[in-house]
Amino acid sequence: MLESRPLKAFTGLTLILLSYFSLKVGHVEIDFFPAFFDGLSQNKTADTIILWELRLPRTLMCLIVGSGLGLAGAALQGYLRNPLAEPSVVGISSAAALGAVCSIGIGVSAYGIIYTPIFALIFSMAACWTLIHLTQNTDSKHSVILIGVGISALAGSLTTLMLSLSDNPFAVNEIVFWMLGSVTDVSYFHVLISGPLVLLGAFFLFKSSSDLNLLSLGQETASSIGVDLKRLRLDILLGTALIVGGITSVTGIVGFVGLITPHMVRPFVNHEPKRTLMWSPAIAAILILISDIAIRIIPTTGEIKLGVLTSLLGTPFFLYLISQKRY
Amino acid sequence: MTYVIETSDLGVKLAQSTILHPISIAVKKGENVGIIGSNGAGKSTLLRAILGLIPHNGESNFTSKSVNEKMNLVAWVPQDRDIVWDVKVESMLGFTLEKVYEVSKPEMSIKQTAIKEALEITNTLKLANHNLKSLSGGELTAVLIARALVQQTPTILLDEPLASLDPMQKVAILSVLQHLSASGKTILASIHDIDIGKKYFSRYLGMKSGKIVADLTPKEAIQKRIFDRIYSK
Structure with a gap:
């Protein structure tokens, strides 16, 4: 059981060690501890700039992306009672990306960078609402995924339309690369945009964690034991939209983390939705840190995008789940 | 007389068609009541409406209660x-x-x-x-x-608790329900197996086309003419 003290300590230690490697590993080798303490004493050297201004925001963003998407995946799977659900599979990430592209396409992002996450948030909320509204009267797991595929396809085609209507080929190129999902060029500003949104979203999702346990018995039983289904739906909708919108507006689409992580956690927490929700953020953060370190270690001419790597790992897992009918 | 389940003109309409005509029933404390009727007669709808799980007209003694009050009054065993x-x-x-x-x-x-x-x-x-x-x-x-x-809770509502069970399993579940009603709990369950259930239920409510058409003792329920009345098309 993950609740055992040694496993808790192991998970915490792994997170700390991976965060250390995430700060240390890169194209340029730095003396970590001197750079760390020089940075604290405002002594600017090349190493302190690399550590404090490039790598630390990137590491923090990895922690935010991992924990946020792990949490959103576990919450969506728990609420929709569907082990295949996760923000990118059911179209919420694509919708958030469409919102971000719209903000750039119609030019409002020029008035302030804050408009991009606001647009991402509104679009992800619309996707969540559509998904939850269209699936509330069905317990069919296939319907949930098919509706999600529909939302994803619509958001994807509208994004392509926005891009094809753009008269700036360089901006199009940049947006396409951004959409692949990356934490490469993030700054503290991005961390300050995503962090609070993810924290606020996490508040709504953790608040509903006990109700997800009761929902595992079906909506009718949950309702008969006093679960307020309308409030729960609102909490899940707001929580997921805040997290996915906050993350996607900064990093682009980082898919499948929310799918894989709850499946990794479940055998250790007796498959309980609440405990899956509690542990998925830490395990997902570990996955993202490992992926981002791997990206920097793998010798390639250009850096592989984080979203590409997580999709490469996640898609076979998704297909495996379907082939095993473990849903 | 203490009734623990009471409905007053409880009905359900879905897109202009009436699924459940206004129904008024009363079940006493400790009774073990089976609702019988063919598929689509409205058995599950009646149970859901009593609990207030679906939109309805009229009322039951549970529908006006808050979710927390209801949680302490009645428990639900769904078919799903x-x-x-x-x-x-x-x-x-x-x-x-x-x-x-x-x-x-x-x-x-x-x-x-x-x-x-x-x-x-x-x-x-x-x-x-x-x-x-x-x-x-x-x-x-x-x-x-x-x-x-x-x-x-003093009351338990069950939707088709015997569905897809073999005869031995049905008898085991019915024995549990009988034991519960003997210990003072009130049971209201929709079932199909009148023959196996006759020993275990104290009363049957026969449903047809969204209406209660019979209030029967277990002996009456297995009489051919009554059976035909409830199950005929």
């Missing part, structure tokens, strides 16, 4: 037994218990005692550490009844 997460039986009962005692925060020993008692009554104590997906249909039904029992 789609298990998604393979949790342990004990944990599944624990989820309900945590909700029931949310305000009063029970001691762990009280929790364990309540779960043990519920599993003992339903003869499933040996399954406490089993995962839900490893259970047979009969075991799962018994465990879902145990879940309803930890809610510690």
Whole structure:
């Protein structure tokens, strides 16, 4: 059981060690501890700039992306009672990306960078609402995924339309690369945009964690034991939209983390939705840190995008789940 | 007379068509009542409407209650037994218990005692550490009844508790329901198996086309002319 003290300590230690490697590993080798303490004493050297201004925001963003998407995946799977659900599979990430592209396409992002996450948030909320509204009267797991595929396809085609209507080929190129999902060029500003949104979203999702346990018995039983289904739906909708919108507006689409992580956690927490929700953020953060370190270690001419790597790992897992009918 | 289940002109309409015509019934404390009727007669709809789980006209003694009040008055065992997460039986009962005692925060020993008692009554104590997906249909039904029992309500409503069970499993579930009504709980269950159930239910309500068409003793329920009246097209 993950609740055992040694496993808790192991998970915490792994997170700390991976965060250390995430700060240390890169194209340029730095003396970590001197750079760390020089940075604290405002002594600017090349190493302190690399550590404090490039790598630390990137590491923090990895922690935010991992924990946020792990949490959103576990919450969506728990609420929709569907082990295949996760923000990118059911179209919420694509919708958030469409919102971000719209903000750039119609030019409002020029008035302030804050408009991009606001647009991402509104679009992800619309996707969540559509998904939850269209699936509330069905317990069919296939319907949930098919509706999600529909939302994803619509958001994807509208994004392509926005891009094809753009008269700036360089901006199009940049947006396409951004959409692949990356934490490469993030700054503290991005961390300050995503962090609070993810924290606020996490508040709504953790608040509903006990109700997800009761929902595992079906909506009718949950309702008969006093679960307020309308409030729960609102909490899940707001929580997921805040997290996915906050993350996607900064990093682009980082898919499948929310799918894989709850499946990794479940055998250790007796498959309980609440405990899956509690542990998925830490395990997902570990996955993202490992992926981002791997990206920097793998010798390639250009850096592989984080979203590409997580999709490469996640898609076979998704297909495996379907082939095993473990849903 | 103390009635623990009462409805007053309780009806259900769906897109202009009437699924359940206004129904007024009353069930006494400790009664074990079976609702019979062909598929689509409105048995499940009536049970859901009594609990206020679906939009309805009229009222039952539960529909006006708040969710927390209702939780302490009546427990529900649905027909849908789609298990998604393979949790342990004990944990599944624990989820309900945590909700029931949310305000009063029970001691762990009280929790364990309540779960043990519920599993003992339903003869499933040996399954406490089993995962839900490893259970047979009969075991799962018994465990879902145990879940309803930890809610510690005076009344339990069950939708088709005998569906997809073999004769032995049906008898086992019916014995549990009979034991519960003998200990003072009120049972209202929709069923199809009048023959097997005749020994166990104290009364039958016959439904046809969204109406209650008969209020029967177990002996009456198996009479051919009454059976024909309820089940004929």
